[in-house]
Amino acid sequence: MREMTFTNAAREGLTEEMARDPSIFVVGEGIGARGGNFNTTTGLYELYGPERLRDTPISERGFTGLCTGAAMTGARPVVDFMFLDFLLDGMGELINQTAKIQYMSDGRVPMPIVFRGSIGIVGASATHHSGNYYPIFTHLPGFRVVVPTTPRDAKGLLKTAIRSDDPVFFLEHKALLNSKGPVPEEEYLIPFGQAEIRLAGSDATVVAIAAMVNRTLEACAELAGEGIAVEVIDPRTLAPLDIDTILESVHKTGRLLIVDEDFAPSGIGAEIAAQVMALAFNDLDAPIARLNGVHTPTPYSPSLEAAVIPNTKRIVEAIRDLLAE
Amino acid sequence: MREMTFTNAAREGLTEEMARDPSIFVVGEGIGARGGNFNTTTGLYELYGPERLRDTPISERGFTGLCTGAAMTGARPVVDFMFLDFLLDGMGELINQTAKIQYMSDGRVPMPIVFRGSIGIVGASATHHSGNYYPIFTHLPGFRVVVPTTPRDAKGLLKTAIRSDDPVFFLEHKALLNSKGPVPEEEYLIPFGQAEIRLAGSDATVVAIAAMVNRTLEACAELAGEGIAVEVIDPRTLAPLDIDTILESVHKTGRLLIVDEDFAPSGIGAEIAAQVMALAFNDLDAPIARLNGVHTPTPYSPSLEAAVIPNTKRIVEAIRDLLAE
Amino acid sequence: MESTTTHALSDNPGELGTLPDKQVLLALYRTMVVIRRTEEQLAKAYLSGLIHGACHTYIGEEAVATGVCAHLRIDDAIFSTHRGHGHALAKGVTPRELMAELFGRVTGCSHGRGGSMHLFAPEVGLMGTSGIVGPSMLMAAGAGYSFKLLKTDRVGVAFFGDGAVNNGAFHEGINMASIWDLPVIFVCENNMYATEVPFASATRNTDVAARGAIYGLPGIAVDGNDVLAVWHAAAEAVRRARAGEGPTLLECRTYRTRSHSEGMRDAGYRTREEVDEWRTRDPITTFRRHVLADGHVITDELARIDAEVEELATDALAFAQNSPWPDPATAADHIFSAK
Amino acid sequence: MESTTTHALSDNPGELGTLPDKQVLLALYRTMVVIRRTEEQLAKAYLSGLIHGACHTYIGEEAVATGVCAHLRIDDAIFSTHRGHGHALAKGVTPRELMAELFGRVTGCSHGRGGSMHLFAPEVGLMGTSGIVGPSMLMAAGAGYSFKLLKTDRVGVAFFGDGAVNNGAFHEGINMASIWDLPVIFVCENNMYATEVPFASATRNTDVAARGAIYGLPGIAVDGNDVLAVWHAAAEAVRRARAGEGPTLLECRTYRTRSHSEGMRDAGYRTREEVDEWRTRDPITTFRRHVLADGHVITDELARIDAEVEELATDALAFAQNSPWPDPATAADHIFSAK
Numbered sequence A, B: 001m002r003e004m005t006f007t008n009a010a011r012e013g014l015t016e017e018m019a020r021d022p023s024i025f026v027v028g029e030g031i032g033a034r035g036g037n038f039n040t041t042t043g044l045y046e047l048y049g050p051e052r053l054r055d056t057p058i059s060e061r062g063f064t065g066l067c068t069g070a071a072m073t074g075a076r077p078v079v080d081f082m083f084l085d086f087l088l089d090g091m092g093e094l095i096n097q098t099a100k101i102q103y104m105s106d107g108r109v110p111m112p113i114v115f116r117g118s119i120g121i122v123g124a125s126a127t128h129h130s131g132n133y134y135p136i137f138t139h140l141p142g143f144r145v146v147v148p149t150t151p152r153d154a155k156g157l158l159k160t161a162i163r164s165d166d167p168v169f170f171l172e173h174k175a176l177l178n179s180k181g182p183v184p185e186e187e188y189l190i191p192f193g194q195a196e197i198r199l200a201g202s203d204a205t206v207v208a209i210a211a212m213v214n215r216t217l218e219a220c221a222e223l224a225g226e227g228i229a230v231e232v233i234d235p236r237t238l239a240p241l242d243i244d245t246i247l248e249s250v251h252k253t254g255r256l257l258i259v260d261e262d263f264a265p266s267g268i269g270a271e272i273a274a275q276v277m278a279l280a281f282n283d284l285d286a287p288i289a290r291l292n293g294v295h296t297p298t299p300y301s302p303s304l305e306a307a308v309i310p311n312t313k314r315i316v317e318a319i320r321d322l323l324a325e
Numbered sequence C, D: 001m002e003s004t005t006t007h008a009l010s011d012n013p014g015e016l017g018t019l020p021d022k023q024v025l026l027a028l029y030r031t032m033v034v035i036r037r038t039e040e041q042l043a044k045a046y047l048s049g050l051i052h053g054a055c056h057t058y059i060g061e062e063a064v065a066t067g068v069c070a071h072l073r074i075d076d077a078i079f080s081t082h083r084g085h086g087h088a089l090a091k092g093v094t095p096r097e098l099m100a101e102l103f104g105r106v107t108g109c110s111h112g113r114g115g116s117m118h119l120f121a122p123e124v125g126l127m128g129t130s131g132i133v134g135p136s137m138l139m140a141a142g143a144g145y146s147f148k149l150l151k152t153d154r155v156g157v158a159f160f161g162d163g164a165v166n167n168g169a170f171h172e173g174i175n176m177a178s179i180w181d182l183p184v185i186f187v188c189e190n191n192m193y194a195t196e197v198p199f200a201s202a203t204r205n206t207d208v209a210a211r212g213a214i215y216g217l218p219g220i221a222v223d224g225n226d227v228l229a230v231w232h233a234a235a236e237a238v239r240r241a242r243a244g245e246g247p248t249l250l251e252c253r254t255y256r257t258r259s260h261s262e263g264m265r266d267a268g269y270r271t272r273e274e275v276d277e278w279r280t281r282d283p284i285t286t287f288r289r290h291v292l293a294d295g296h297v298i299t300d301e302l303a304r305i306d307a308e309v310e311e312l313a314t315d316a317l318a319f320a321q322n323s324p325w326p327d328p329a330t331a332a333d334h335i336f337s338a339k
């Protein structure tokens, strides 16, 4: 199968959808002629012009609300935040309008809107360009939350996101953007709510989020040398969350670790742990463990940055600790 | 001891602090001559005038940012949001500035600021006037989160909040505002991070949040008649969280339920469950249970509203289920 | 700085240009009376405890929604505020649906989920009132974006108060609508107060229409108690929007004669005299006087409307009271689409 | 609508009013050169991979920070942007501290925690640069609020780009500062582009100073490449603020001659000719030419400064490179106060 980068695969998905449906438009800063800070829209402006690739003023709240109104009235906006951190000014619109209109209208007003943006810590991006935020959007009712980790998933999930009539967060970890992988030539979509088992194993289950999937696979490769077989699950969407795949795995392994670069408190790992505990208490041979980024604003200096992100070494240790329980 | 309402006790705390420290000022809509939508500042305008009781335009983002700057430069703002829902427009300022300045400046710039506002569902307040949001502020580093439940705690914790050099959320559940209780005459402060055992018991532990404390005590009174002795813990502050008091209780009871009007996913109950599971796995005789408000925007109609809030009956059932495990 | 004022603030609506024909005059009258009578019922119902949440009446401001919505089609989209009963009724929500909604019944326009501040009736283009101040200006711009992208001649309308003018949503929404020539009408209902805060203490420049120049769109100030003034100004704004000429900022200067919301104290921030003075400029009685005096319509025609609307409001009350409650089992339906 | 322009956009700074005395002229020159030389080192260091995150230079815009900060005391507070090196240096951060910060070293002004976009030096009144566009305008208003409440004559200053003008923070921050008469100076660095987006495509009215009228505060436009024009206008703005006369909006029209950020492509959105034309108006060379031509200072004096600053920049580089990294064990310190 042909290989593509994560970014190029996602862009191919966007291009296909825009060709298919003229009601789709993209807004954001630098997503017009410039093609996006992360090349999310390279080449599309030439195809579809300024009305469908709309460069905006620095009015994040404004275009979040504007696109919410557009989604209610026949268009299908894709809001490209470049860095997801920038959407925080639009939280009022998101939480009180975007997420609630379908409910308040009792299902009579659709909300087909995609919010995309880069997340995560990489290369001294520092604290204003490195947030993850996804637990917030899983906590509040009304959002779909997608965290793809492979080029194939990026494309297939973005197409599903664009076709959804619900507000979807499509979150692209900066550490993954240039990673390569196989992407089918023929059209495909990937449904929400289906986790993927990235590595099969029977000694322990690790649920890893976003960029942590690759870090975890590296850790497991190291442990495999010692005969330790870990099962690695990539949930792919956090809302809906495919808890069944996780439960099945825990039923087999009896041990669960959640690895997440994002903060632990009231995070997605806490949610997974609480659900597994409630639904598979008797399967557990050890307490569920969490390995998270340190609960601190992100420091700039490489020496500090390295100290706050879970790395392969820390994942190996966390798995060993889990097995030792 | 004299009895006071929650609101009056909190206001007494604010009044005492404003008398003590002229750098404290309050901003918000209607908190001047009107005395606040919820009487949070009644009478203070007459004492301290417009500069210290500042009625604002409807510029929530603006005054969140403004007060952040004021807190960095010698003043001690109390931002009164009336309904906490209104602060969502200021999330960008809060998350990227208020919460991070102490860290980014390596401890050289203080951030003595209090954000207060009413939370929770009561009396057909509907979906724009009923949010809780506290898990979000526990998730992100840099905030203190206070959810007082008694008049005494409201006063003592508000005074501590105002004296703190950190950003503090002081969240007042609407169902509690008019509730009465004893409040000491003499000055006192209540430190953050100390849970209170509201009812001692040995059969099960219930951690209840905000208005759910009273609902839970009602449920436990009912169960006490059947000889079931439940221990009810009011954490009072969610960040810092007094996990030790919870652990001690669970050590004794072996069973834990968290009752929270707010949404379950990635919520505070998930965090408590994950921590207890990690730290007291062997104490647990049953899976930790959560009882939450239904994961939906808040409906208006009384018939629907009643269906989404945990009530005494549902709490009784949840405790019975927990004991039956 | 001057506002681009096409219609002077005048006590004499007849002078404002060609009068619309008689059917239009009667329709304007009828809409204003529908709003007034329905809200009078609501105010009474509030006192009897039949309304469960907040209730902000539009009494005194009926000319604004009426004059604007008279030009709108069912497929045009309006976005409204916490004070949205008038917009809903003017756009085609029935008094029955409105009253049932505030009573929390399943027959309400939002099926009981919303109440006064969350009215939805997409069937007639009411895309929501809002308990949060600000969003209407952004969402209406978004409707304009859709309608332009989809090559229709539909328009988006935002209603908002003077209180929203100092909010960032005003700045960002109007700017984007202007630079992208969106078919949007921004209707500021400047009633001089946000709750008890005078507009003049929330900004140093209370001339909202004048702000049009900053954003490069026409800013028009009209007497918001004069339904014909609003009607004329809105006609041009809607024409511009449909013709692809871009958005308009329409400032309607008006006054609410009841308290900010039902059950709320209404003292201290404005004088009795001020309220009384504005009552003499009541949009319905002045319009009535004017069209009668000029002989455009006759008393009988207005009386017929009065009687019909009285009936409508009474019927709405009975309908709302007799309507069933929503089924608790549906409390969490439709958070997501069925798709 | 006209801006309240006290200083015309002029090529001839000598005509702008009384010249400051020679020591001031030399100080202005020195500050501009410090910024220029330090940033030239930074740009080189970026290429060598010594800078870990983003690096937005201020080259071409030095006159703005220099002219404004010349009037500020150490206890005045400035709030800056993603393009904040110039503000930091003009307010008193040393080239050593700046360079070490971008190199991620513990000796940096933020002790390595911030990098280019998160510079903090409260000791000299630099209350932060920001990776997020917008907040400076609100936070400076807040400093003004503090300073007024605490009955001091300190002032707050916000620097922000043209890109921030269309952001809600501009609207809300300036409005509040105006209605409350806060001692704040809002300094818009209008360099005509936000990344590659021309200001003229982000708003229909690019006259930022003219917006003062909307908010009821003086709006002053000056040639931002003319340090004396900035100096004169800022003198009055700071005087007003200290005297309790309220805030000023100061629009400085300038240009960045390097790419938006180091390592970024700089093509497609502006012409070579445009950049070259602005290079001929370089703030340092024009100022130099002017003060020499008029005989206010002599070449020797400037040369002495040039040499001294050259040395400073070289020293800063060595200092930064030889400085230790922050201790990983401190990565989560100071999230909360010690109290």
Ligand SMILES: Cc1ncc(C[n+]2csc(CCOP(=O)(O)OP(=O)(O)O)c2C)c(N)n1
Residues within 6 Å of the ligand: B029, B058, B060, B086, C082, C083, C131, C132, C133, C134, C160, C161, C162, C163, C164, C189, C191, C193, C194, C195, C260
């Ligand atoms: C973001 C936000 N802040 C505050 C409020 C509380 N509030 C409700 S109505 C109102 C005043 C609105 O004034 P205006 O916009 O002039 O409308 P009017 O009530 O005069 O029609 C306020 C402050 C709110 N609903 N939303």
Ligand SMILES: Cc1ncc(C[n+]2csc(CCOP(=O)(O)OP(=O)(O)O)c2C)c(N)n1
Residues within 6 Å of the ligand: A029, A058, A060, A086, D082, D083, D131, D132, D133, D134, D160, D161, D162, D163, D164, D189, D191, D193, D194, D195, D260
């Ligand atoms: C809220 C927010 N949105 C977007 C960005 C990305 N961004 C960084 S700088 C910039 C352009 C800023 O332009 P301007 O304010 O004119 O400043 P200049 O770079 O020209 O000095 C943008 C869009 C950001 N940092 N913050």
Ligand SMILES: [Mg+2]
Residues within 6 Å of the ligand: C161, C162, C163, C189, C190, C191, C192, C193, C194, C195
């Ligand atoms: Mg008003």
Ligand SMILES: [Mg+2]
Residues within 6 Å of the ligand: D161, D162, D163, D189, D190, D191, D192, D193, D194, D195
């Ligand atoms: Mg710029």
